[in-house]
Amino acid sequence: MIAELGHLLAFLALATAAAQSVLGLTTGGEATRRLAVATGMFTALAMLTLIISFVRLDFSVALVAANSHSQKPLIYRIAGAWGNHEGSMLLWCVIMSAYGAAAALWMRADRLRDRALGVQGLLTLGSLAYLLFASSPFLRLAVPPLEGRGMNPLLQDPAVALHPPFLYTGYVGLSFVFSIAAAGLINGSIDRDWAKRVRPWALTAWSALTVGIALGAIWAYYELGWGGWWFWDPVENASFMPWLVTAALVHSLIVTEKRGSMAAWTVFLAVLAFCLALLGTFLVRSGVMTSVHAFATDPTRGIVLLIGLAIAGGAALALYAWRAPKIPPGPEFDPVSREGALVLNNLFLSVGAALVLVGTVTPMFAQALNVSLSIGEPYFQLTFAPMMAVLLLFMPLAPMSAWRKTELKPILRRLAPAGILAVIAGGFAMIVGGWQPWLGFGVLVGVWVIAGVVLDLVRRAGPGGAGRLFKLPLAVWGMTIAHIGIGLFVIGATAETVTRSERTFPLQRGESATMQGWTFRFDGVRQVEGPNYNATRADITVTHDGRTDVIHPEKRIYPIAQSGTTEVSIRKTAWRDVYVALGDTIREEPGVWRIRIAFHPLIDWVFGGAGLIALGGFISLTAKLRRRAPATDAAAATTPEATTETPPAGAPA
């Protein structure tokens, strides 16, 4: 019964989403609000029924039979509900309607909210229709099997169990940014109040997307067995394009909210971000490209996604073309100003996104034209990295700049210590890292960014001691933490990319390999049985500085899915990871194993930096929510002049 109940709930959600879109775009009001909440509840309950089917191992449900197995641990049975195409589409609908419900509960009631809920209703309607008519997760089998077929064992992993919910909270969250943009365009009210009300949603989606991408990178690092965390793979790029555009958006929204400038560009980014998210989904799900991450690909699904993208994107861009000329340009500003710095930020981030887009789709077009071509790491390292380096060299100037017009000299004088520190650190890194110019440059840029943003914090606190730091607005802390995260990420990513070292040793039982002062003695392999896999586990004795340790890298075979995974062993030290993976036996001699040993310097800085970027986003978001006291909202709803004297509510005196 439970699957039928889920099916019914999804149909109810379809009906309420239809009503929500019609009412939202026409009369609006309380009914729209209630319908949006109902849509959110119905899809969430439908997801719950699917999870119950997965937990109860109801193999009469086709999706459970195809993607689960009685030997699978409970947590992965739950995650199995979204670890496949149909279930992940339901998750997509759940998150999309949850954004609608959240907006219904928390946004101020007015025409912008109602119309945003209306557009969100349309998007949800389309997604639910696709779910129910093209990829239903609730279908039954006439003859249920006794046992399920398991799932892709690569997905049986904690990081990857959490990866889709975060990634979708980001990706699909952009749908609501899109909806408010469309609503603002319909209303002809792309102004400061609009920007203020978009920003929390953009920050939520962007921070969640950051976490989702980072989880994917962490998973690639320890699960794919080659120690890479980013390979400019098409699937990675598909999530990176909307991330870059949304990063540009959260910055241009500041300009629009604070000053009213750049409004037309900001709303364009808000539309574009979701279009790129749809394009990314199309690239990943349609099977038009080859990727190590691609799963659940199907060309016919691709067509449907492409049509959806064409309709949503086409309608929004037509709306934009119609309304954008009427958006007022906002107050004037000097090119040398905070506004000017944020224009620069947007220029580099959007060209970066264009670069990633071209680098990702060109090989597909080439393939269609029978031109042999690959575009990968070397291309992006030589184009994207220098572009971002230039952006980051400007980065510390922006938060120190005054709005409207700024003097550069005092800023440069104030930043001088950061510059000196950056040069020293870069030089030091060159000496330690063996005269690698790129390493020195990367460290220089990273230290410049971190020291610059710390100096900005000191400037904002002013004289009067550390206590004043805690009285700074949360938005400042969010920006500072995110920018420190960028700096740490840059240092980690360059050090990791430039100075990582790896080697594969063919070892027989009892033989040792030595690399960079570490000795690895291979003590053979044994067979170990897991809940739903058989593992070949190696015993390797690691000796370094007189300390001895035994590690156990594994190769797992999942007999039900008939595929395997690599479970690496990672020893963390202060500055680097020692990474050991068990490879294959050598063709002609079963006693000899390929053991892959790699040193990954500062890898934690890469993931920690990404974590700080997301944390900074979430802190800025709470600052937005704290500012949402009724007085501010009411003031913002009136004419802009009236807000001049309004003290920011909720801000400490």
Next chain:
Amino acid sequence: MTWLLLLAFQLGVETPLADAQEEARAQGLMREIRCVVCENEPVSQSTADIAVDMRRAIRKQVEAGKSNNEIRHFFTDKYGQFASFRPPTEGFWLLLWAFPFLLVGGAAAFLGMRAFGKRKPGLKPLPDDGRGPLEG
């Protein structure tokens, strides 16, 4: 006897080059050359047998003193441009490499000329407490 010979052959496969700089150069190329039977991996990552053979070929050619470009061409001549994650740096493909810089440079020049061209001297900085919206 044959298998012993084969074993010796295979064991030699993954021996790094004695010269550290040559080995680093070889590893750099291994990250660029695509494993031709894998989904989307360079030969440095793959455990496929052909990747092992390709890694050996790279080391051998580095040791023989061939330049990076010669080694890249060795693989792209054999398997097509597909085998290199580095797109060609000649002819039409130069556009692919140059377009991001042309785009960012062109847009910066356009925006800069417009902004500095109509620059007004009278604008004054706005103080900001980092909290509310700013008027003026």
